[in-house]
Amino acid sequence: AQKITQTQPGMFVQEKEAVTLDCTYDTSDQSYGLFWYKQPSSGEMIFLIYQGSYDEQNATEGRYSLNFQKARKSANLVISASQLGDSAMYFCAMREVGMDSSYKLIFGSGTRLLVRP
């Protein structure tokens, strides 16, 4: 079974500094996708960034980048130049494709990020 682990329940970062949110995963599949989502207090889920298992380059989207280390099975999210609006819950997720072609996302437990002014 696939599993996603986020070991940091909460993180603080000073405004304008960079922060890394950790994510490790466990899978025996060769092909998989890794995602990061942001959940503000309003409850919506906002897609941030995607990394495919065969992608050789680390994914980047604006201030977000994904530090993908396949051998270590880690997919850490790096947020550069933190802003107050980055304060939210962050979830790492992996897409699982079942033997019956079923499709679902497995989520980690999340990291709550608080940006200090």
Add this chain to the structure above:
Amino acid sequence: SAVISQKPSRDICQRGTSLTIQCQVDSQVTMMFWYRQQPGQSLTLIATANQGSEATYESGFVIDKFPISRPNLTFSTLTVSNMSPEDSSIYLCSVESGQPNTEAFFGQGTRLTVV
């Protein structure tokens, strides 16, 4: 991308009653899913809503408690039946294209409180 409208955004319900949550997508989508997020927890998949057939439920979730309909490729409903305070959660609708390198889109969520 897909725009998802989920209703209601929040509700407070009496125990023993049922609530139906609606999910409307602005385009036809292959896959629709329903997730539950209990307070302070992560998202857990309830079921995959299948168009024209019965939903596929994950372990720990049953049709009698969470009946799901999906009459077409743009609409689905989730009913939380015979509610108890333990059902107090955020319920989220999600859609995917079925392409492996594309993200899942989520509705705004329904924040349910059962008293």
